[in-house]
Amino acid sequence: MTTDYHIIGNYISPYVRKVLVCMELKGLDYTIDPIAPFVGNERFSELSPLRRIPVLIDDDRVVNDSSVICQYLDERHPQPALYPADIGDRAQARWLEEYADSWLGDVVIWGMFYQIGVKRFLFGEQADEAIVSHAREEQLPQTLDYLESVLPAEGFLFGTLSVADISIASFFRNAAFVRYTVDAQRWPRAAAFLERTLALPAFRKLATYEERMLRTPLPEQREMLRELGAPVSAETLGCATARKSMARRD
Template sequence: MGMLIIGNHVSPYARKVLVALDHKGVEVEIDPIVPFYGTDAFTAVSPLRRIPVLIDGDLVLNDSTVIAEYIDERWPDPPLMPKGAADRARARWMEEFADSRLGDLLIWRLFYQRTVVPSVWKREPDEALIARTIERDLPEALDWIEARAPAEGFLFDHVCTADIAYACFFRNAALVGYAIDAECWPRTAGWIARVGAVPAFAASMKFEQAIFGVRSADRRAALRAAGARISEQSYGGAVPQRSLMLGDGPRD
């Protein structure tokens, strides 16, 4: 059995891993589930009921950062981390800010509200939360990013996992109509555009477009038609379930 990634290109965390694998030329099978529809078997390999999950023989890994570092260590060329202890620490911190702060703002407060809440949980989005996020919280985060974004190229001397992480989150924001204001945050807008043009990231777009807005049950066929290698077996089911993380699923 080859390597399996449970996750899909619409998830910024799963996309980070899939772009990393493609950048290194590693072939992988995908089980493109929406985590809310994961079965009990999914819970067994993802106790927080989140994607991505990497299954490589007997090895099962959760968390996109852990998986990306495993990929970079197993297939070191081309590298996705900078050289030197200080730069590697900076890269990890930049990636953590994206995964934590942008995950909260762009995914849970914006993308999740605009897509998952109405489609999966059959509720109206929290428009007050969305407005507060766009008008107050996102500008604060973008100010922080702008002070650290490279004026040209990438964060370090080649594209790294941290660069990919930021592009993944802002791509999700774009899917629900949010774009970085290039007049207010020119360095950030330019940087994200450059990462988006990296071949492995650009290639992810066709898979994202194949499944965005498509029913969970139809995603496997849609991705297969787009050229993805889809696993024969799936960890997905038909009934949505809560995860263990605050904010997931319907209100009790």
Template sequence: MSPCLTLIGNYVSPYVRKVLACLELKGLDYQIDPITPFIGDDRFTQLSPLRRIPVLIDGGLVLNDSSVICQYLEDRWAQPSLYPIDVADRAKARWVEEYCDTHLAGALIWKLFYQKAIRRHFFQEEPDEALVAHACAVEIPAALDQLERWAPVDGYLFGSLSIADISVASYFRTASFVRYMIDADRWPRTAALVARVQALPPFQKLAKLEEVVLRVPFAQHRDALAAAGAPLTADTMATLTPRKGVPRFA
């Protein structure tokens, strides 16, 4: 049996979802402190100097950044593998993951989800509607055009399910929380790929817990998740006063 790992981060985050999907697919035991980065206390700052999630704790080891964490899980628990065996395909899969973590996240998360959900509900600020409109009209369609060129007719990006597919699906899942859906007529391969990955049992399991979080105010997240059977830590680093971390994008 694997040691019990501790993950810090909220279920609605695409970065956290990527790690959770890897943990679930690899069958690893873990517990989670489901905070958002905006309500972490000073202990959280010590673990995550940029005040970002996810954070993984494995005994005395503390790791930041979803890509670093996923690669660590793959290196330590190689089976089932979530990275292509072929060296070239493995490099390409990491590039797709990086594309999602930076360019796709910049449009879907920071210029759409953050503006429409986080700014309004956490910081009582109005979204930048011009930023949202430009992302929806220009940046997200351009990213989808690129993904459509990569997406297969069926199956997964590199044959077997990999970190690339997990990454793509994770970002569009969070975008769906502010009602963004891929136009399947315009981008049929990408829409089908995302649907295939999100239909997998680990994603469906996580989706139920995500929906719990979305239904209640953040002060009630922990109690609601405990009632839903989430594997929570005994203690939490959450506070009730949100504060911003170091921004990912200028």
């Protein structure tokens, strides 16, 4: 088992969470520089040209994009497999991963979490309430209608836990940060699926770090995480001035 993996990315990010859950499930050791993309320095820009997280560093190799990283890790460490063996199921798992990364990224992250949290605390800007309302009252219910039609009543999407399950749950974890709760009467499958997936030990371990980070000022987060036992790296690519990423949307 390699101990050379290094992750650049904040525990609060659903994209980082997806990768870290995969690493936890595979028993992979890593160090982490838990920065948000908005406070990355020029070296971060060199490693991540779009100023997005996570970034995986494996010796001299730099791998960007959470989906690419997860597939890279799954091919390097095949057990437990996080992509279904059946070609059709594997295609569907990749589609649901992409659906989460792109659409839930738009709705939950840019429509809600960025507006309510990041804009206010990093940039001193007010949320655009029209964007938040549209995401919360229109887009997310439409999303849950779709997920209710594909999620299983019990267990996971393809029998055993896959990257699709991990991806979907990772974004709804961020929805909870802005006080969104899935209505179990309207979407019983989705609510039960999220409850059992987020209760998995890999998610719960990361939740310990996430919950403390949400209550800790940015300059104090690295030391707090070290005290909790997180594998925080000695060096950081963070800087004092927040800078909007190329992925940013208002």
